[in-house]
Amino acid sequence: MTQTQEAARTRTFGWTDPAEHASRLGRLSGLEILQSMSAGDFPPPPIMQLIDAAGMRVEEGSVTLELDPQEFHYNPLGTVHGGVLSTLLDTAAACSVHSTLPAGVGYTSMDLNVKFLRPATISSGRLTCTGTVLQRGRRTALAEARITDAAGRMVAHATSSCMIFEIPAA
Template sequence: MNDRSRTVHWQDPAPGVAAMPTMSGLEYLQKMIAGELPAPPIANLMGMTLTEAELGRAVFVCEPDESHYNPIGTVHGGLVCTLLDSAIGCAVHSTLAQGQGYTSIEIKVNYLRPVFASSGALTASATVTKPGNRVAFADGVVTDGSGKTVATATGSLLVFPIG
């Protein structure tokens, strides 16, 4: 066997969690992008980075590698689904007022083509289709390094008070 390894480092998420109720969702995401708040540990585990956030829209980038492979030698659909869930969630988060949070209710993913380590950087973009005070809806798409769409998704998210 030819062993490979990957080391994951992350920052303590507690300061970000504590700061969340004190600012709007968009402010929170922009501070995360600027490095003023820590990224959630799952972002480092999966190798994904929030690169853009504006009102009703969020973008993540992830460089797939062999550590994301499933038994048939392609990137596991769970990575693509996690990218979509994160982008959809952050798109909705960007619309939330101070003191509001969210959690996914449902995500429906359509996988359109396989992803390999050689596919290049994956970009997951999501846009809110219907903001809400109780339930919000968003759509997402993942493209590979050559711009080909590899998956699409729709999601619904529960909006609730935090703090």
């Protein structure tokens, strides 16, 4: 092995069946589902396991996610990839909307407008992403999310519009 070559790093992870999440949508409110995930009583969705999210806090209208930056989050420049940060922002914003919905009502992101303010790396420490509902109507909602590093500096922020809809009975 030359100096420029190094042994490949590997990562293994598992996830739960996403159908398990869908089965709860008609029986529990969004807040109940998210609180159950936060408490560890219900597994997080596969995307949270993919990015290795460190934690979740939930209250009605606001969801906070945590992520410890790792090498596998990096882009070729050696910083956390914008797609990982965008995933955190989208998840926190959309889940904040979900936390306001009754059983049988779903949502989907319609757009995400992201502004990156500073790079994040392992040395940034734990990233905290908080999403908050700004306005919710019958058909749409507007939410924002902000990521801060361990020193409290803002790394990125976003606004998101979500469509709200009835989930057909199974």
